[in-house]
Amino acid sequence: xxxxxxxxGIKASIFIAIxxxxxKLVSPKxxxxxxxxxxxxxxxxxxxxxxHNIINSIKGAYGGFEIRKEELASxxxxxxxxxxxxxxxxxxxxxxxxxxxxxxxxxxxxxxKSIRDNLKYMLENTxxxxxxxxxxxxxxxxxx
Amino acid sequence: xxxxxxxxGIKASIFIAIxxxxxKLVSPKxxxxxxxxxxxxxxxxxxxxxxHNIINSIKGAYGGFEIRKEELASxxxxxxxxxxxxxxxxxxxxxxxxxxxxxxxxxxxxxxKSIRDNLKYMLENTxxxxxxxxxxxxxxxxxx
DNA sequence: TTTAATTAGGATATTTTTATCCGATATATT
DNA sequence: AATATATCGGATAAAAATATCCTAATTAAA
Numbered sequence: 001x002x003x004x005x006x007x008x009g010i011k012a013s014i015f016i017a018i019x020x021x022x023x024k025l026v027s028p029k030x031x032x033x034x035x036x037x038x039x040x041x042x043x044x045x046x047x048x049x050x051x052h053n054i055i056n057s058i059k060g061a062y063g064g065f066e067i068r069k070e071e072l073a074s075x076x077x078x079x080x081x082x083x084x085x086x087x088x089x090x091x092x093x094x095x096x097x098x099x100x101x102x103x104x105x106x107x108x109x110x111x112x113k114s115i116r117d118n119l120k121y122m123l124e125n126t127x128x129x130x131x132x133x134x135x136x137x138x139x140x141x142x143x144x
Numbered sequence: 145x146x147x148x149x150x151x152x153g154i155k156a157s158i159f160i161a162i163x164x165x166x167x168k169l170v171s172p173k174x175x176x177x178x179x180x181x182x183x184x185x186x187x188x189x190x191x192x193x194x195x196h197n198i199i200n201s202i203k204g205a206y207g208g209f210e211i212r213k214e215e216l217a218s219x220x221x222x223x224x225x226x227x228x229x230x231x232x233x234x235x236x237x238x239x240x241x242x243x244x245x246x247x248x249x250x251x252x253x254x255x256x257k258s259i260r261d262n263l264k265y266m267l268e269n270t271x272x273x274x275x276x277x278x279x280x281x282x283x284x285x286x287x288x
Numbered sequence: 289t290t291t292a293a294t295t296a297g298g299a300t301a302t303t304t305t306t307a308t309c310c311g312a313t314a315t316a317t318t
Numbered sequence: 319a320a321t322a323t324a325t326c327g328g329a330t331a332a333a334a335a336t337a338t339c340c341t342a343a344t345t346a347a348a
Contacts, residue, residue, distance in 0.1 A: 001145065001233060004306065007240040014251055027324075041307050047326065060315025061323040077252070089145060096151045099288060107158055107275040107284045108221070115263050122255050131251040140251045144243060148336065171294075185337050191296065204345025205293040 006084040009045045011035035011142050013080055016055055016065050017072055017132035025064025036143040045084065052083040067128065077131075078123035090120035150228040153189045155179040155286050157224055160199055160209050161216055161276035169208025180287040189228065196227035211272065221275075222267035234264035 002010070012031050019026045028046060032039035046065055049055045054075060056066050067075065081089065093100035094112040102109075134140040146154070156175050163170045172190060176183035190209055193199045198219060200210050211219065225233065237244035238256040246253075278284040 001236075001238055004240065007238075011239060011251070038307055040309075043325080044307090044327090050325090057325060058315090059313080059325045061321090062316055063314085063324045065325090092145075094145055095155060096148065097285070097287065104288075105284045107155070107278060107286065108270070109284060111266050111270055115259060115266060118262065119259050122259060126252070126255055134251060140249045140253060141241070142251065143241065144248070182337055184339075187295080188297090188337090194295090201295060202345090203295050203343080205291090206346055207294050207344085209295090 001089065002081065003085050005041075005045050006081055008035065008037045008042050009049060009080050009084045010077065011037070012042060012046060013049065013055060013067070013075070013128055014131050014135060015142060016067050017128045018135055020067045020069060020072065021132065021136075023069075025058060025062075025066050027064050031065070034142060049080070049083060052079070054079055054083060072129040072132065073127050075128045076124055077126045077128075078120070081123055090116055090123060145233065146225065147229050149185075149189050150225055152179065152181045152186050153193060153224050153228045154221065155181070156186060156190060157193065157199060157211070157219070157272055158275050158279060159286060161211050161272045162279055164211045164213060164216065165276065165280075169202060169206075169210050171208050175209070178286060193224070193227060196223070198223055198227060216273040216276065217271050219272045220268055221270045221272075222264070225267055234260055234267060 028043040032042045050057045094108045095106040097106045100106045172187040176186045194201045239250040241250045244250045
């Protein structure tokens, strides 16, 4: 469904969100340990998220990554997915046709429509704050 | 969503299905042209589908690929997807956790559940015959 | 039985994705 | 100003996915 990079990006964002709640900055090292991902590769993804203005980086000593508290509830999963994988997963054709549309549909166009739309709706209506709260309460987990 | 190989596999199967209706065998060359895919790579995928008993090959002169007419309606998209990409797309965790479950869910487990289940249901309840009939009637298209 | 047509399959190449390494740059503290 | 601690970013490596090429094996027809 998503690329490895995107899976790491989502999990990293959630972990950063949890810590930003407490006002704590986190490093790629801590993140990679917590989400069980390769550290250097994860760092690249973090840079990508910074460039897309999804997370914030504080450079230099005592630096790290954070997400501004007031933005936690407004950052949607779709932003992270789109930043890393693009929008093909929820906007593209299921069989890879470039010009698939209602007027010129691929064989699975109708069958995929509701699935794709549900996915899109879900990604656009799930925010980081709710995901972070579930981790904090022990309702969900980032690894193992 | 699916790999390129899987997209080609689905489209190839549909094209073979259409021709098998008429009792006509088709070659990798014809298939690749019709679904707009690289020929040799497509041929590999066809071999894979043969090994999985989804399509049938007739070797030697005047040979080609076919699907037994009586099986057209019973071959499901899920079989093709599973043969080429495995079942991860509709059975695996959205964030790649190995042991994601109701008892130990990833952060998006609940949110993904209905999407994954709908996808699974759709793939398991869509057969090659209906897809082939839509192409034949001009209701859907394999390329461009 | 020879020939031509066709799938099977191994070897290899290319591209993309995933992953690692290291020096440059930035910055808070001493 | 010097130092220690971080992120940034370029170079490179490794693995996986995608794609190509060539020969072997098979088989219908002449």
